[in-house]
Amino acid sequence: MNIQFRESSEAASPLTVKTAIADCDIHPARATRAELYPYLAKRWQHHLEVYGVHAYQGMMEGPPYPKAQPNASRRDAYPPEGGPQGSSLSFMRKQLLDPNNVQLGVLNPLNTGQGIRNHELSAALCSAINDWQIDKWTSKDKRLKASIVVGNEDGPSAAAEIRERAGDKNFVQVLLLSRNVEPLGQRRYWPIYQAAEEAGLPVGVHAFGFGGNPITPSGWPSYYIEEMVGHSQCQQSALASLVLEGVFERFPKLKMVMIEAGFGWAPSLAWRLDKVWQRLRSEVPHVKRPPSEYIRERVWYTTQPMEDPERREDLFDVIKWIGWDRLLFATDYPHWDYDEPSRVLPAGVGEADREAFYLGNAKKLYGMP
Amino acid sequence: MASLIAGGVDCDVHPAVPHLTSLLPYLNDYWRDQVTTRGMVDLISQSYPQNSPITARPDWRPESGKPGESLADMQRHVLDPFQLSHAICNPLYGVQMVFSEDLQAAFCRALNEWLAKEWLDRDPRLRGSIVIPTQSIEKAVAEIERCAQDRRFVQVLMLVMGDTPLGKRALWPIYEAAERLELPIGVHAGSAYHNPPTAVGWGSYHIEDYVGQAQAFQTQLTSLIVEGVFARYPRLKMVMLESGVSWISPFLWRLHKFWRGVRMETPWVDRAPLDIVRSNIRFSLQPFDAPPDEATLIRLFDHMQSDELVLFSTDYPHWQFDGQDALPAGLTPDLVRKIMSDNPHATYPRLT
Numbered sequence: 260m261n262i263q264f265r266e267s268s269e270a271a272s273p274l275t276v277k278t279a280i281a282d283c284d285i286h287p288a289r290a291t292r293a294e295l296y297p298y299l300a301k302r303w304q305h306h307l308e309v310y311g312v313h314a315y316q317g318m319m320e321g322p323p324y325p326k327a328q329p330n331a332s333r334r335d336a337y338p339p340e341g342g343p344q345g346s347s348l349s350f351m352r353k354q355l356l357d358p359n360n361v362q363l364g365v366l367n368p369l370n371t372g373q374g375i376r377n378h379e380l381s382a383a384l385c386s387a388i389n390d391w392q393i394d395k396w397t398s399k400d401k402r403l404k405a406s407i408v409v410g411n412e413d414g415p416s417a418a419a420e421i422r423e424r425a426g427d428k429n430f431v432q433v434l435l436l437s438r439n440v441e442p443l444g445q446r447r448y449w450p451i452y453q454a455a456e457e458a459g460l461p462v463g464v465h466a467f468g469f470g471g472n473p474i475t476p477s478g479w480p481s482y483y484i485e486e487m488v489g490h491s492q493c494q495q496s497a498l499a500s501l502v503l504e505g506v507f508e509r510f511p512k513l514k515m516v517m518i519e520a521g522f523g524w525a526p527s528l529a530w531r532l533d534k535v536w537q538r539l540r541s542e543v544p545h546v547k548r549p550p551s552e553y554i555r556e557r558v559w560y561t562t563q564p565m566e567d568p569e570r571r572e573d574l575f576d577v578i579k580w581i582g583w584d585r586l587l588f589a590t591d592y593p594h595w596d597y598d599e600p601s602r603v604l605p606a607g608v609g610e611a612d613r614e615a616f617y618l619g620n621a622k623k624l625y626g627m628p
Numbered sequence: 629m630a631s632l633i634a635g636g637v638d639c640d641v642h643p644a645v646p647h648l649t650s651l652l653p654y655l656n657d658y659w660r661d662q663v664t665t666r667g668m669v670d671l672i673s674q675s676y677p678q679n680s681p682i683t684a685r686p687d688w689r690p691e692s693g694k695p696g697e698s699l700a701d702m703q704r705h706v707l708d709p710f711q712l713s714h715a716i717c718n719p720l721y722g723v724q725m726v727f728s729e730d731l732q733a734a735f736c737r738a739l740n741e742w743l744a745k746e747w748l749d750r751d752p753r754l755r756g757s758i759v760i761p762t763q764s765i766e767k768a769v770a771e772i773e774r775c776a777q778d779r780r781f782v783q784v785l786m787l788v789m790g791d792t793p794l795g796k797r798a799l800w801p802i803y804e805a806a807e808r809l810e811l812p813i814g815v816h817a818g819s820a821y822h823n824p825p826t827a828v829g830w831g832s833y834h835i836e837d838y839v840g841q842a843q844a845f846q847t848q849l850t851s852l853i854v855e856g857v858f859a860r861y862p863r864l865k866m867v868m869l870e871s872g873v874s875w876i877s878p879f880l881w882r883l884h885k886f887w888r889g890v891r892m893e894t895p896w897v898d899r900a901p902l903d904i905v906r907s908n909i910r911f912s913l914q915p916f917d918a919p920p921d922e923a924t925l926i927r928l929f930d931h932m933q934s935d936e937l938v939l940f941s942t943d944y945p946h947w948q949f950d951g952q953d954a955l956p957a958g959l960t961p962d963l964v965r966k967i968m969s970d971n972p973h974a975t976y977p978r979l980t
Contacts, residue, residue: 477790488850492843497828534915536835
């Protein structure tokens with residue numbers, strides 16, 4: 260995490276070339292609202308100006324829980340040419356990609372067309388965001404790869420968007436958010452998984468989103484910290500749904516990436532699922548194997564925000580239970596709770612595990628040479 | 629499995645109300661009439677369908693009636709064979725699902741009287757939890773104060789999934805009364821189903837609801853801590869019942885990290901969440917949701933950095949373990965004594 264008010268990171272350039280890493284959660288931003296208009300039909304430009312996005316939450320502008328920092332982003336990440344944090348490729352290169360020797364950066368745009376009640380608008384915005392990712396980012400810097408953002412509540416149109424982008428090497432995954440109208444294993448989302456599987460793309464599930472449900476099973480909480488800590492619970496419920504609805508059985512090549520919700524919760528969830536499945540498997544005969552097996556084989560986790568034990572080496576137990584081969588390093592740039600690559604791992608990690616954690620797992624999952 | 633010791637405290641057993649009509653003797657004329665003339669049916673929560681394998685161990689399931697409805701069975705199945713000094717009764721009758729505060733208050737009062745007369749009066753080892761009508765905070769506090777006069781009530785019982793997060797200030801009069809009357813708040817698995825049972829909506833299956841209890845406990849711990857309940861009521865203990873335990877440490881590592889990051893948002897949280905949990909929060913042992921190997925268990929308990937967090941429970945008649953294997957393998961005799969006796973007594977001041 261990073262909440263210091265630093266003057267600038269420019270002085271922090273390394274003395275030697277750092278070992279290459281992958282950053283599997285980077286958030287590119289639009290400099291202005293109109294930046295997306297070249298990719299949107301006039302009708303939708305007009306619609307946005309008059310009616311806004313009409314999300315599954317009440318705020319016209321900004322999030323329901325005020326963030327800890329403007330745009331939830333580092334105060335030192337404002338580009339010198341203006342615009343919000345994360346909106347300038349040249350500054351992202353200077354602040355993130357070059358000094359950290361990022362060889363692969365996976366873009367996960369937020370505040371796009373997801374979580375919107377008008378599903379036609381949702382599809383149009385997502386398609387526009389995908390074009391914008393190519394034009395503004397991936398075509399200009401080959402280290403960056405995009406995620407296919409899809410209108411999450413309309414399975415068929417989301418699947419069409421995936422099929423249109425399938426085979427385009429600018430894209431390395433399909434992006435969903437964890438909070439939707441229904442838990443992610445539900446049938447309405449199956450066309451998305453089918454299209455992703457056909458395209459050979461993993462499906463990333465990033466924390467956040469709105470689907471009209473209170474963000475705890477006991478109603479709406481009060482504070483931003485509750486929403487932030489709660490992302491790991493939302494992710495657990497989404498993953499439990501995927502397992503228990505039989506999504507991994509039905510789509511045997513589907514891979515999922517749990518993004519920006521940490522990973523410390525994963526072993527306990529898998530144990531609990533296994534134990535309860537032993538008792539209740541007659542209710543879910545389509546779940547043919549112990550749930551932990553699907554999770555072990557088919558689920559990856561981006562690391563940020565990494566759990567932070569008092570005794571940092573305790574984290575090694577959890578990573579061992581998950582598997583060193585399933586973690587994908589991520590900074591969450593430019594967000595305020597950025598994990599600094601040189602500091603996240605406690606000492607005592609073997610070279611092979613370290614390489615897998617920082618780069619190897621990501622290259623393998625995302626099919627990079 | 630680790631060896632049980634005699635004289636332990638079982639912090640989570642579930643006596644079952646045979647039927648709504650069993651409460652009629654404890655309702656006044658008006659409510660008795662309402663129940664009968666309106667044809668109200670038995671309040672069984674879908675958190676525990678009667679025939680679900682989770683709801684009763686096969687050898688604890690009666691030939692007829694609800695699992696847990698017979699005192700003789702409870703004595704034969706747990707009180708005697710586990711050589712318990714005490715068992716704390718947590719009725720899971722579905723009164724929390726009721727929306728009317730008047731009806732709910734009448735049912736809670738009847739349920740508490742039923743527990744005292746039909747269970748606590750009939751076995752000196754039994755202790756009770758006070759079930760409260762949370763649709764009205766005022767009525768909930770009144771029910772706590774009424775029942776607390778009977779020292780055999782040792783705890784207040786709430787569900788982990790209610791109308792609002794448990795830290796919300798509107799609920800604080802309940803916590804004030806509980807602290808004042810030396811009653812921990814027991815938060816038990818289960819939902820009033822006034823909200824979807826997961827934070828991402830309604831799942832399809834019973835198994836999904838049951839797995840989801842652990843996530844509900846996690847969000848409630850966040851709420852209780854960051855709203856400042858324990859800053860205001862430092863002597864208040866809360867016990868997470870049937871919560872699972874293997875998620876505790878990784879969850880706290882995450883909460884701790886975010887607390888350090890955004891503590892300016894909740895400046896009244898003047899101690900680290902880890903410290904608050906160690907001083908004010910306890911967890912019942914069953915369901916023990918970790919693989920059955922000693923090495924993992926040793927690491928999990930070591931991660932907690934405290935031997936005071938866990939309280940013995942069988943979760944009778946729910947099916948969490950077989951035979952006498954209530955204690956997972958790998959617990960040292962010291963830890964067994966803490967879990968079965970020292971920790972429960974330190975948590976429940978009324979347990980004498």
